[in-house]
Amino acid sequence: MGTSLGLRVGANIKAARESLNLPQRVVAERLGIETESLSRIERGAALPGLSTLDRLAGILEVPLVQLLTGVSTAPASWAAAVQEDIEQLDEADRLFVLDQVKALSQKLVEKSK
Secondary structure: OOHHHHHHHHHHHHHHHHHOOOHHHHHHHOOOOOOHHHHHHOOOOOOOHHHHHHHHEEEEHHHHHHHHHOOOOHHHHHHHHHHHHHHOOOHHHHHHHHHHHHHHHHHHOOOOO
């Protein structure tokens, strides 16, 4: 398969599994599939269905969206994702991005009142 979606989802599953220090064998057993099947998913060679992804999210103790996007719903994870994106920028551009995020956040807070 090797589609970019399959590769991204597979990498996100692998990262979540490794963050818990779980071997593929253990996750595969809990999921009720062969270890090679999980390996194919993690490599992006196979894309699991939504029900399998939902079960994986439960096993890996992450929100389903994290397996799809690589970003947790936890604010600290969002901050880390933004940090990773802006690290390549020079200081002036990072400050510009920070000002824009603050301004946008303030507008959204005011809008929700």
